[in-house]
Amino acid sequence: MLPKGITFADRFEGISGSAIREIFKVLSRPGIISFAGGNPSSDALPDALCAELARDVLLNDGKRILQYGATEGYPPFLESLEAYLREDFDFPVERKNILPLSGSSQGVDLLCKALLNPGDTVLTEDPTFLGNMQTMRLYQLNLVPVESDEDGLRMDALEAAVKEHRPKALYCIPTFQNPTGRTLAADRRRRIAAMAEEYGFLVIEDDPYRDLRYDGQPQPSVKHYDTSDHVVYLGSFSKLISPGMRVGFMVGHEDIVRKCTIGKQGSDLHTPMLTQAIIDQFLRRQLLHPHLHSILGPYRDKMHAMLDELKTFPEGTQHTTPEGGLFIFCTLPEGYNATERFPQAVENGVAYVPGTHFYPGGGHHNTLRLNFSNSTLEQIKTGMCILRTLFQTK
């Protein structure tokens, strides 16, 4: 019971976080095979290299790294980040457009803080990333899901929703989407940028999986087609180097970035200098691409191993066939309930995330999200066999 006179804020109405909490609690059970998280493989985490880099940066620039920094970022990191963005990305960028973040999901929080009022409508994919859904709900936004197909958001559904709801923003994960793994087709990316300009809404392009491509050809970013500065691009080093370091970045219109910078002062004042300095070294010493190269092969094998296993799931099971990322989304035939079956799956030694949690409107209990990056090939084989057995009957 809360102390006398103290009450929770209205923004927490309907937010408990408890379902997901329970799911992630079971992951610490010894021996469990987890397809639940969005975690990089342990093998993909460069611990020995980071140990040397951390030591180096503290010995070489420790007094600056341990002191207060600017919210705008650690200057060497800003420099190497800007160069990285110019070389590896497909949109124009200047220093004033960049803000380092404590993970790209902080970007969603800051954009809501800077630009959105309670009651504003935000369009999302359906399903979409549950973490950012919760973040947006804490800003008391009206989330309106928009139908997708194999090529991502459907343009007819999007335009209809734009006309009906006059949204302030669209939140989307165009590449290897979470939870579906789908990639938005290039012509749709162009159309979204054009629609944002025509109707005047913000596009939050959340793109943390972009470089985890195992098959097919890279697509241009939505921001690439953005000639009117309606798109804010969010990137991350969480899936490439380390999620525990919490380093991401925002690229957007100067005034929007400026307002987010002021908003960030209250959130954490600045991203820790040390983690920025380590990522800086990755970029500066050209370590990112070789590291990335070393992780893509194993991730590709794992994805295909999981896709293979899905072939023998109950007849009528549908699943996405991603070209990259960390997730496969699976739709069991009508009548199956992945939400209800979850405790039993855990009992049998396997965890996943019931798909219902990714739908702004709930339902869809016959769906589940499967992560392949954080398991070995052996675990994928064993775990999928357990799930297949579990879902042999309704």
Next chain:
Amino acid sequence: MLPKGITFADRFEGISGSAIREIFKVLSRPGIISFAGGNPSSDALPDALCAELARDVLLNDGKRILQYGATEGYPPFLESLEAYLREDFDFPVERKNILPLSGSSQGVDLLCKALLNPGDTVLTEDPTFLGNMQTMRLYQLNLVPVESDEDGLRMDALEAAVKEHRPKALYCIPTFQNPTGRTLAADRRRRIAAMAEEYGFLVIEDDPYRDLRYDGQPQPSVKHYDTSDHVVYLGSFSKLISPGMRVGFMVGHEDIVRKCTIGKQGSDLHTPMLTQAIIDQFLRRQLLHPHLHSILGPYRDKMHAMLDELKTFPEGTQHTTPEGGLFIFCTLPEGYNATERFPQAVENGVAYVPGTHFYPGGGHHNTLRLNFSNSTLEQIKTGMCILRTLFQTK
């Protein structure tokens, strides 16, 4: 100009951050003597030690440190933090009461998010810390300043304000307050805890300077007197080890901490594991007290040097005489204007923060905040001489 259709959120009305921005921009001028920041001395930042600790923790527990962590904190840090709180602090604590933060100021943000609605009244000291004033304003709270004297908040003024405004919270920095350096008397601390219980409001006890005591006797925390869980205690390692690492903590009622944890998921998901692991090593290896011991002597000397210099300021100048912390607050005789004189001070090579920025209601242009920790004794002598000359005439 913002892109078509995009507008800033209402919560930013009246918030520009520009005055302070301009002040801190000048600090990068070569050769400037800065009494403006709240920065630890460069000598006090343990860079070589942190380099070894960072390397060690990444070599020993790197896979866990680089992976996603729990919002609740890095388990070894939680363990050593709990032990530290039990040994060094004067209130009961259990694991469920603790949340690691990305700097203690994140605690103010999370408490506002968890417990306060727009329009709610929060009482503050007058003057108070401008950073957290901005954070609270972004939550559209009604800040009501309460008069202080040499012993901190005045109890008659506080009780009158409580009765008049029925506040949801009191935000205070009881020890070596920012910006005044004042310490709240023990009997007033007891009275605040009792008042919070009687009237039912939250007390945010922001206590980052606690261990920087150079003279006098330690005072009990407000939380020490809190028998009804109305006080949330915010602590920090920023002034003791490193502000650039952004590690602080919250101690409070289990349900409040739980709600702040959910709120933190959207802010930064978790404080980086690496910075938590480094602070953990400081605590675990008993390095904090020796380090603290090494910085207190020089800080004491600097504070007294600055106090000595103030003796020769214009007749009628008043200033606080802190027993610790980082700041001295100075009130020039009526008619002086430290706000207007700021550009000239910078021109002459010295920066401070005009006191007006710390007053929720503005005004008080004859006041200024002086920091002594980040300057050498020589710089204090020179800088104060420049200010004395500047303020020789109105």
